[in-house]
Amino acid sequence: MRDLVTARRGLEREIARSVATTATAEDIRRLRTYLAEYDRKIDSDSTRRHVAVDFHKALATVCKNRMLKAAAMVLFDTRFDVFEQVLDIITASRGRTHEGPHEHDAIMDAIAAGDAAAAELAMVHHLDRLAEDAWGEVSPSTMLAIELFLKDQHRPFTSFNNQHD
Secondary structure, eight states: OHHHHHHHHHHHHHHHHHHHHHOOHHHHHHHHHHHHHHHHHTTOHHHHHHHTTHHHHHHHHHOOOHHHHHHHHHHTOGGGHHHHHHHHHHHHHTTOTTHHHHHHHHHHHHHHTTOHHHHHHHHHHHHHHHHHHHHSOOOHHHHHHHHHHHHHTTSOOOOGGGOOO
């Protein structure tokens, strides 16, 4: 998860900056629908986990920079969804789930204002908080919740380092 959050911070700051300079009114409206969906599902663990990263994925689709968009396709590949969902479990265990919508709103407000620097700063702030959540000590009860979640996924995770193609 450390590698994923670090990669996200490096890439998404540039995506936020780019989107702030090129987003149309329709792009902004569409992005806000993702935020509204997350807000509706925030108090339901199972449904929230499936939409938690959708706003970030939507930002990448709105991005006009083809290289950033291509890199985001790798970063947001569905193989990594399980990491995003584990990150959500950890964030929830720390009581910080409700910080996400405020941070997303700050990113969106900067994008709507066309302020690239503020959009980048808001994204970095958001991902720094997620990194802090992910890298901190995890309680035994949270570890158990993660283990149960992973068992429920019915698919073993194989490290990319251990694959031989």
